[in-house]
Amino acid sequence: MAKSIEVTVAGASARVTLWDDLAPKTVAALLESLPLELPLQHCKWSGSACFADVSGGAMAALGALESPVVSIYPGVLAVRPPTPGAPGAELLIAYGDAEYRWPDGRRQVTPVGELEPGARALLDALAATAVKGRTTIRLRAAEGR
Amino acid sequence: MAKLVRITLDGVVAVARLHEESAPETVRRFWAALPVEATLRHVRWSGEAGYILISKLADKTQPIENMVSFYPPAGVAFRPEHGEMAFCYGQAQARDHAHPAAWACHLGTLEGDAGAFLAKVKATCAEGGKPIRLAREEER
Numbered sequence: 001m002a003k004s005i006e007v008t009v010a011g012a013s014a015r016v017t018l019w020d021d022l023a024p025k026t027v028a029a030l031l032e033s034l035p036l037e038l039p040l041q042h043c044k045w046s047g048s049a050c051f052a053d054v055s056g057g058a059m060a061a062l063g064a065l066e067s068p069v070v071s072i073y074p075g076v077l078a079v080r081p082p083t084p085g086a087p088g089a090e091l092l093i094a095y096g097d098a099e100y101r102w103p104d105g106r107r108q109v110t111p112v113g114e115l116e117p118g119a120r121a122l123l124d125a126l127a128a129t130a131v132k133g134r135t136t137i138r139l140r141a142a143e144g145r
Numbered sequence: 146m147a148k149l150v151r152i153t154l155d156g157v158v159a160v161a162r163l164h165e166e167s168a169p170e171t172v173r174r175f176w177a178a179l180p181v182e183a184t185l186r187h188v189r190w191s192g193e194a195g196y197i198l199i200s201k202l203a204d205k206t207q208p209i210e211n212m213v214s215f216y217p218p219a220g221v222a223f224r225p226e227h228g229e230m231a232f233c234y235g236q237a238q239a240r241d242h243a244h245p246a247a248w249a250c251h252l253g254t255l256e257g258d259a260g261a262f263l264a265k266v267k268a269t270c271a272e273g274g275k276p277i278r279l280a281r282e283e284e285r
Contacts, residue, residue, distance in 0.1 A: 041271060047190050047242055097242045103192055105245060130186060133273030 003027065004142040005113070007077075007093070009040060009050075009126060010135050014119035015142050016077050019112060023066040026079050026110045029058035031141070038091070040137040042129040045103065046072070048096025050126050052137055055088040062089055068108035072098040075115035075123065080107070093137075095126035148176055149282035150221075150253065152232075152262065154185060155275040159262035160282060161221050161253040168210035171223060171250045178202055180280040185232070187270040190242065191216070193235030195266040197277060203228030213251045214239050219263065221253035234263040 003018040020027040038052035049072055054060060062081035072078050072094040080090040080100065092100065092109060100109045115122065129135055148163040165172045183197040194216055207225035216222045216233035223230050224239060224247070231237065231249070239249040255262065269275055 042187065043189060044187065044270065045190060045192055045240075099242070101190075101240075101245065103236050103238075129273075130189060131274050133269070134271040 006140050006142045008138040009122055012121035012125040014122040015116045016113040017116055023110045023112050026062060026066050026112050029062050030112060032058040035140040037136060037138050039134055041134040045101040047098040049092050049094040049098035050129050052091045053088055054091055059089040065108055066110045069111050070099055070106050070108055072100060075119060076111055077113045078109040078111050080109045093126060095123040148172060151280050151282045153278045154262055154265045157261050157265050159259045160256045162256050163253040164211055164251060168250050168252055171210050171252055174202055182278045184274040185269055185277040186274045190240040192237035194231040194233040194237040195269050196229055196231045199228045199230060209248050209250050211251045212248050214246050214248055219255040219259050220251055222249040223252040224249045232266050234266045
C-alpha cells in the first residue's frame with residue numbers, strides 16, 4: 001500500500017501519496033520528521049510553488065538527491081537536501097508551473113510525492129501566498145491508511 | 146528637465162529618475178500613462194524584486210530600450226511584452242517560466258536613500274501585496 005501524509009495550508013487539507021520507490025531515503029526522513037509545522041512562503045525564483053525550510057531532524061541530515069528533477073509539476077512535493085552552501089533542507093510544493101532555480105540558474109530536487117485528486121482548495125491556498133504572503137504548512141501522518 | 150516619478154508604496158515614498166536619454170520611447174509611453182495605481186506583489190521567477198502589471202502599456206512589438214537582464218539594485222525595470230514593471234531590492238533578473246534569462250528595459254533608478262521603500266518591496270514576500278501609486282513628481 002502506498003504511503004501517504006496529510007498536508008494542511010490555511011485551513012485546506014489534502015493527502016499526498018509518497019513516492020518511496022523513487023526516493024526511499026527522503027521519504028523515510030520525511031515520515032520520521034512528522035508532524036511538522038513550518039512557515040511557508042512563495043518562491044522568489046522558482047515560479048508557481050511555495051517553500052519551507054526544515055532546519056533540523058532527519059530531513060536536515062539527508063545526503064544525496066534521489067531521482068533528481070528540475071521541473072516541479074502542479075501538486076508535486078519535493079525536497080532539496082542540505083548542501084554546503086545551504087544547511088538544512090528545503091521542502092517545496094508546486095501549485096502551477098515551477099522549476100527549481102537559484103540566482104545562478106537551475107538546480108535539482110528530489111520528488112517525494114503528489115497531491116491526491118480533489119486538492120483544489122489546497123492548491124488555491126498555495127497560490128494565495130503570492131497575494132497574501134507567508135502562511136503555515138502542517139504535515140502529519142495520514143489516518144486510515 | 147529630468148522626468149521624476151513619485152512612488153508611494155503603502156505610505157512610504159521614493160522618487161525615481163527616468164532614463165529618458167537611453168530609453169526615450171519607453172519613458173514617453175510610461176510618462177503618458179501616469180498616474181498608475183496598482184498592487185505591488187513579489188516576483189515569482191525573478192528573485193528579489195516586486196512587480197506590477199500596467200496592462201495599458203503591454204506591447205509585444207515595442208523594442209526593449211536600455212536593455213538589461215540583471216536588474217540593478219534600486220532600479221526600475223520594465224518588460225513591455227507583459228507591461229510588467231519591477232522594483233529591485235536585491236539580486237534579480239528578468240526571468241519567467243519559459244526563459245531562465247530574458248531582457249528588460251532599465252527604465253529608471255531610485256534617487257537618494259530608498260532603504261525604507263525597498264524594505265517595503267521586500268516585505269511583500271512575507272506580508273503579501275501592498276498598494277502602490279506612481280505619479281509625476283510635479284503632482285506632489
